[in-house]
Amino acid sequence: MAQRAPKNLGSAGQRLWKGICSDYELRPDELAVLESACREADLIQRLEDALKDVPLIVKGSMGQEVASPLVTEIRQHRSTQASLLKQLKIPDLEEEESDDTGTVRKLTRSEVGRKAANARWGKR
DSSP, X not given: OOOOOOTTOOHHHHHHHHHHHTTOOOOHHHHHXXXXXXXXXXXXXXXXXXXXXXXXXEEOTTSOEEEOHHHHHHHHHHHHHHHHHHHTTOOOOOOEEEOTTOOEEEOOHHHHHHHXXXXXXXXX
């Protein structure tokens, strides 16, 4: 059963939440990490939207050309989001599988989810 998204998530955060919670069942501590990652996604989206209206290169304190502070902020928030998502230890989803005869077939979404759940929880 997919967990209900936290209140006040923006569209980027909701997409991330649904994308993960539709395939994985997370513990409460993992849900807290995911919520932080979703809020980072929303903040990144807001910063990227703001960057659309300003130049990428601005004048620094000594008159030199430097990257807009928004570029630096986006990079830092992407790094933070990546660190949060890494804490979830979600395995990569494989969408193809070969059987004993070597025939490769595409896995259904539920098979991909089951395989991921087994990879994640099977050794506990």
